[in-house]
Amino acid sequence: MNATRGTILVVEDEPEIRRFLRSSLGSEGYRVVESATGRRGAIDAGSHKPDLAIVDLGLPDMDGVEIIRRIREWSGMPILVLSARTHERSKIEALDAGADDYVTKPFGIGELFARVRAAMRHKVRPGHGTLAISLGASKVDLETRRVIRDGAEVRLTPIELKLLGCLARHLGMVVTHRTLLQEVWGPNHAADTHYLRIYMKQLREKLEPDPVRPRYLLTETGVGYRLVADEDP
Amino acid sequence: MSAKPRWVGYAWAGAASGACTLAGFAMVPRFDLVNVAMIYLLAVVVVALRESRGAAVATSIASVALLDFFFVPPQGAFTVDDIQYLLTFAIMLAVAIIISGLTRSVREQARAQATLELEAETERIRSALLASISHDLRTPLAVMTGASSSLAQRGERLDESERRELARSVYEQAREMGDRVAKVLQMTRLETGAMALSLDWVSLPELAATVLDRLAERLAGHRVMVEWPSDLPLVHVDAVLVEQVLMNLLDNAARHTAPGTVVRLRAQLRQSDIVISVEDFGNGIPEGDVERVFAKFHHGVAAGTPGGMGLGLAIARAIVRLHRGEAWAERMPGGGTAFRFTILRETVPVAPAEPVEA
Numbered sequence: 001m002n003a004t005r006g007t008i009l010v011v012e013d014e015p016e017i018r019r020f021l022r023s024s025l026g027s028e029g030y031r032v033v034e035s036a037t038g039r040r041g042a043i044d045a046g047s048h049k050p051d052l053a054i055v056d057l058g059l060p061d062m063d064g065v066e067i068i069r070r071i072r073e074w075s076g077m078p079i080l081v082l083s084a085r086t087h088e089r090s091k092i093e094a095l096d097a098g099a100d101d102y103v104t105k106p107f108g109i110g111e112l113f114a115r116v117r118a119a120m121r122h123k124v125r126p127g128h129g130t131l132a133i134s135l136g137a138s139k140v141d142l143e144t145r146r147v148i149r150d151g152a153e154v155r156l157t158p159i160e161l162k163l164l165g166c167l168a169r170h171l172g173m174v175v176t177h178r179t180l181l182q183e184v185w186g187p188n189h190a191a192d193t194h195y196l197r198i199y200m201k202q203l204r205e206k207l208e209p210d211p212v213r214p215r216y217l218l219t220e221t222g223v224g225y226r227l228v229a230d231e232d233p
Numbered sequence: 234m235s236a237k238p239r240w241v242g243y244a245w246a247g248a249a250s251g252a253c254t255l256a257g258f259a260m261v262p263r264f265d266l267v268n269v270a271m272i273y274l275l276a277v278v279v280v281a282l283r284e285s286r287g288a289a290v291a292t293s294i295a296s297v298a299l300l301d302f303f304f305v306p307p308q309g310a311f312t313v314d315d316i317q318y319l320l321t322f323a324i325m326l327a328v329a330i331i332i333s334g335l336t337r338s339v340r341e342q343a344r345a346q347a348t349l350e351l352e353a354e355t356e357r358i359r360s361a362l363l364a365s366i367s368h369d370l371r372t373p374l375a376v377m378t379g380a381s382s383s384l385a386q387r388g389e390r391l392d393e394s395e396r397r398e399l400a401r402s403v404y405e406q407a408r409e410m411g412d413r414v415a416k417v418l419q420m421t422r423l424e425t426g427a428m429a430l431s432l433d434w435v436s437l438p439e440l441a442a443t444v445l446d447r448l449a450e451r452l453a454g455h456r457v458m459v460e461w462p463s464d465l466p467l468v469h470v471d472a473v474l475v476e477q478v479l480m481n482l483l484d485n486a487a488r489h490t491a492p493g494t495v496v497r498l499r500a501q502l503r504q505s506d507i508v509i510s511v512e513d514f515g516n517g518i519p520e521g522d523v524e525r526v527f528a529k530f531h532h533g534v535a536a537g538t539p540g541g542m543g544l545g546l547a548i549a550r551a552i553v554r555l556h557r558g559e560a561w562a563e564r565m566p567g568g569g570t571a572f573r574f575t576i577l578r579e580t581v582p583v584a585p586a587e588p589v590e591a
Contacts, residue, residue, distance in 0.1 A: 088431070088473055106411050108404070159587050194434035195584045197467050201436065212438060212459050213446070219439045222431070222473040 005029040006051035006120060011041030011067060012082065013059050021054065024109045025116075038062025042070045050077060052119055055099070057083045057090050065090075065097045072098035078119035082107075088222040092176055095223070101173045102223075118172025133168055133229040135216040138207045142168055147207070154206050159184060163199055164207075167217070167227035176224040200225060242280070242288030249276035250295035257304055269304050270321050273297075277325055281332035293329035297322040365530045369413055369542050373406040380406075416544040419477070420529065423551040430471040430555060434581065437461070437468060437509065440476045441498060448483055454492025460499040468507065469579045474552045478560075481545035482511040482572045490515030490569075506558065506575040514569040523562045549574065 008030045012018050015036070022032045033048045035041035038059040045053055045067075053071065057064035068079055081094045081102045091102050100122065101115050131143045138149040142165055147154040156164065162184045167175055178190045185195060200219075204211040218226045253276045257269040273296035281289035301311055305318050313319065380399040388396060422428050438461050445457060468475075479498075486496045490513045497512040518526060525531055527550045530543040550560040553574045560574040 106407070157587050192582075192584075194467055194582055197434055197436040197439065198584045200439070212461075213442055218446075219443045221440060221443055221476045222433075 004031040007031045007033060007048060008116070009033045009035065009041065009044055009048060009050035009053040011035045011038065011044075011053065011059065011064075012056040013037065013061075014056075017056075017082075020109075021112075024112075028113065030116075038064070038067050042067050045071050045075070045077070049075075052078045052080065052116065054080045054082060054116075055094075057081050057087070057094055065093050068094055068097045068099050078122060080115055080119055091223055092178075095174065095176050096178065100170075114172070122170065122173060133171065133227075135207055135229055136209050138216075140164065140168070140207075149207070156203075156206065159199055160203050160206070163196075164203060164227070167225060170227070172226070172228055174220050174224050174226045178224075180224065196225070239285070239287075242284035243291055245280055245284050246288045246291040246295060249280050249292055250299055252276070253296060254299045254303060257300070261304065266304055270300060270325075273300050274325055274328060277329045278332055281329050282336050284333075286330065286333035286337070289329040289333040290326065293325040297325055362530065365543065366417060370410060373410040373413075376406045377403050377410075413542050416542050416548060419548055420544050420551070423548065423555070428474075428555065430474070432469055433472055434467045435470050435472045435475065437465060437475075437500065437507075437576075440472060441479055444476060444479045444483055447480070448487060451484065451487045452496065455487060455490070456493070456495045458495060458497040458499075460497065462500060462502055465500055465502065465507070466578060467581045468576050470556055470576060471552075474555070475576070478549045478552050478574060479509075479511075481549040482574075485545050485572065486511055486513040486515075489513070502578070503575075504578075506577050508573050508575050510571050510573045512565060512569060512571040514565070517564050517568045517570050518562065520564065523564065526562055527560070546572070 005028065008025055010018055010021050010025075010032055012021070012034070013036055018034050018036070022034065025032050033044055033050060035044045038061050041053075041055065041059075042062075044050075055064050055067055059067075064081060068081070071077065071079060078101075079099045081091070081099045082105055083091050083094070083102050084105055091104075094102065100119050103112050103115055131141065133140045133142070138147060138154065140147050145156075145161055147156055163180065166180055166183045177193050177196060180196055181189045181192055184199075185192065189195065200217060201211075204214050204217050208214045208216060216228055218228060220226055250273065253269075253273045256272050260269055260272070277289060277293045277296055280292040298311070301313060301318070301322075302309065306314050380403045383391070384396060384399050384403075391399070438459075441459065445452065445459070483496065483498065490496065494514045496514075497510075499510050499512070501508045501510070527546045528543075529547045531546070546560075546562075549572075553560040553576075557577060558575040560572070563571045563573065565571050
């Protein structure tokens with residue numbers, strides 16, 4: 001028997017949702033610990049020390065954001081939240097409280113696995129992400145700050161580089177507008193979303209094969225942006 | 234509940250009895266006193282029909298007083314020689330009271346009737362809505378129940394590809410149903426006004442890209458053309474809601490036109506707003522339907538079109554109006570339909586410039 005790929009804590013009050021998460025995550029080789037309440041989840045997070053937590057934001061006994069805060073007091077484990085559609089504000093609150101990413105209910109299992117994989121990868125190299133990423137024909141080396149596209153060097157401005165670097169540190173995961181604005185322009189610009197629209201457009205024009213239909217620099221409407229790279233082990 | 238002030242009725246009372254007096258003077262030498270009394274009675278009837286009971290009674294009292302003073306002998310005094318005129322006065326008063334009573338009850342009946350009709354209309358819409366919702370939700374539910382029970386109870390007797398097919402149809406129907414439920418909820422929220430806009434600077438091409446990505450499967454057979462002007466400004470809108478507008482319009486085009494046809498998304502800058510269009514090259518909609526397609530639960534005429542709830546366009550229009558824009562449909566020359574909506578142009582704040590060199 002192989003070792004598991006890691007332990008995942010599922011904090012979710014609906015038994016049917018826990019059931020399908022258990023069977024599908026189990027089939028991917030993860031060990032699953034289930035908590036039916038928020039209170040129980042906060043305790044299980046401490047006693048089982050999982051590699052990742054999946055927290056439903058609609059728990060009856062405790063605000064999902066509260067559990068995230070409690071876990072964040074002592075642990076940097078990746079946290080994915082499950083949220084209802086059209087609740088952008090609660091997603092943003094959860095992300096600002098320290099959650100790493102979200103999946104919107106109803107979701108397909110493919111989407112969940114992609115989020116879990118990205119979050120697990122992030123855990124291995126926290127804060128650094130991948131230094132060399134491949135976006136189709138564009139190769140980005142964040143250490144030397146060089147971008148090569150189709151063999152030719154692409155010049156990025158300092159802000160474009162900072163923005164790309166911030167997204168790359170959370171490769172595969174969503175980064176909120178606020179986080180991007182604060183990290184790139186500073187705390188006084190946390191609400192200046194138009195900066196982001198302008199610079200994301202520039203980045204896409206320089207890096208995306210088809211800027212009109214981006215494949216790597218993705219928009220999470222109302223929440224933030226997500227950089228995905230070509231899968232390379 | 235008449236909105237006009239009380240004094241209007243009494244003004245009519247004064248005016249009518251005054252006018253009768255003038256008419257009486259014109260009549261007196263040639264007509265009998267009885268006919269002059271009839272003129273006053275006419276004034277009482279008219280005021281009783283149009284105005285309040287108080288005004289009618291006032292008219293009758295004023296008429297009696299004027300008739301008595303100016304015409305009943307002895308003229309120029311309120312005394313009455315012939316006792317029979319007292320009967321005339323009593324009749325005038327009675328007519329005023331009876332007619333204003335009748336008028337009031339007729340008015341009340343009309344009002345009650347109108348309320349009943351409004352209630353019936355509301356009820357009719359509500360039941361049409363329920364019928365439509367239950368039909369549109371029952372179909373996917375029936376598929377899901379059937380397919381999943383086959384899997385649960387007969388799974389071992391099916392071969393792998395059949396199992397996969399059934400599971401896939403449960404998945405697809407569940408997604409479709411999720412979509413429909415979300416639309417009903419969205420429509421309800423929009424109608425109850427329980428929707429606060431979360432305004433932000435937004436790039437339309439960016440929103441469109443996420444929508445096209447999400448609709449990739451449904452639009453796979455179509456040729457999608459996207460044309461944005463190079464100077465398209467950012468817009469100040471609720472990103473999630475405007476994304477929904479683009480989603481519903483593009484989804485509508487995908488559902489109602491044949492694969493292989495072109496779906497074109499484009500924008501045109503005008504002085505104070507931007508017109509965003511989703512144009513398809515399908516069969517088009519009948520002339521009379523360009524407005525009706527935006528009604529709730531409207532389904533295309535062609536039976537069996539892969540319709541949704543008939544809510545997508547109604548939602549799109551409600552969202553656009555919430556942003557002080559307009560949404561409409563046009564028949565395109567040579568067939569096909571253009572769905573257009575406007576978004577206001579606002580002055581975009583400038584972002585700080587930076588040196589070009591890294």
